[in-house]
Amino acid sequence: MKMESEHNIDSLGLLVADHISAMLAYWDKDLICRFANAAYIDWFGKTREEMVDKITIKELLGPLYEKNIPYIFGALKGENQTFEREIPLPSGCLRYSIANYFPDIVDGDVRGFFVHVADITPIKILENELIKSNETISEQNKRLMNFANIVTHNLKNFAHGFSGMLELLVETDSTETQTEIIEYLKTISNNFTETIKNLNEIVHVQNMSNIEPIVINLYDYVVKAISTLSMQINDSNAIIKNNVDAKTIILGNPAYIESILANFLTNAIKYKHPDRAPIIELNCVAENDDVELTISDNGKGINLEKHGKDLFGMYKTFHGNKDAQGIGLYITKYQIEAMGGQVQVESEVNKGSKFIIHLKQK
Structure with a gap:
């Protein structure tokens, strides 16, 4: 009965996570994916079967891995990490994100880290449009x-x-x-x-x-x-x-x-x-x-x-x-x-x- 209850809670947790627009994941200290919600999986164009308990963060991120190393190892040292990143999608489009890595610390031991990534592409597009608009106004004033x-x-x-x-x-x-x-x-x-x-x-x-x-x-x-x-x-x-x-x-x-x-x-x-x-x-x-x-x-x-x-x-x-x-x-x-x-x-x-x-x- 207890196992069935825990299974239901896990299923409910996954259901909730899959309905959140932010990307959620968990990577253990060996940098293997142990959890990923639908948004995280879709972002990288993978399936849950390809991701969970199989893929490493280096394999997933590819060229981005080198750029993320300082944040990954910062999290494994027990320090919260926040950074922005441009991420190319398999479709060729470019998306903008703000990522947070939260260490999973139990009894002083870092077992891995939680990932929360928000897609800020609409905000970045608006920001770039405002910058261009300001540049245009500045150029018009100069002219x-x-x-x-x-x-x-x-x-x-x-x-x-x-x-x-x-x-x-x-x-x-x-x-x-x-x-x-x-x-x-x-x-x-x-x-x-x-x-x-x-x-x-x-x-x-x-x-x-x-x-x-x-x-x-x-x-x-x-x-x-x-x-x-x-x-x-x-x-x-x-x-x-x-x-x-x-x-x-x-x-x-x-x-x-x-x-x-x-x-x-x-x-x-x-x-x-x-x-x-x-x-x-x-x-x-x-x-x-x-x-x-x-x-x-x-x-x-x-x-x-x-x-x-x-x-x-x-x-x-x-x-x-x-x-x-x-x-x-x-x-x-x-x-x-x-x-x-x-x-x-x-x-x-x-x-x-x-x-x-x-x-x-x-």
Whole structure:
């Protein structure tokens, strides 16, 4: 009667265990399975006959065994163990679990350990989605800030050109000069309109993960940048040498290319050497799918030993100019890298700087 009662209790215990969603098992000190509920068996794609009193934990876990060794032997030392694990299923799917190993201690002797494993796959999926969502929001905020900075920088360049030309227009009585200034203003106005168009395109793709690049004639954009900055170039007596081949093609974003060229050219003029007129040279070499654009000047130069690591940092300035905001190079580097490119700098104090920009052709 007693044996029948114990058998009924065992059967009831197994019935209850099989209806629990968590995975339950018991491994003896020889690491042989002595009990496993339905969830545990199903997880590993086994049958109860294959598991109980037959399989070792090493055979069951396979490659995961090495990772679980510290927890297994920790439990056999009488210490509770808790850890998370990614477990590949026989079907090829990946599941996430949190496992607990509880030592079975009788009179100070560890006879084995109980296993409780909870499937936390839904929680992990939600966690990963939240992480991705946060990353997306962070990236969108970064793009929004970058967009605002592009607008500020680009519009400041146009405003400077407009105001300078309008002052000249008011001051001169020469019809010929007035006509020439009006033509300059038309050019700046056309470039301004094109820039607004490109910036509007960026606004429309702010919710996209990447801004789609288009085919751009680099030479045309260099000419356009020089034209837009003609007032600053004339005021500083700068000499611009555009050696970019007229057929040079790159893949990029028009607004980014405009902003990059404007920033480098403006900086070369702004940080000109006080004892000489600026000479700014643009050269280009195309090799395989890469275009290397170099923009060099004979300006003040930068102490790279002192400022090199901060050169492309936000709000970093190096020459003490009152109007320096310290975001131009930061924006420029971000834009270049956003198009899959890279930028490096070579510079020597009182001799000048050379920026090497790598852009994609495909």
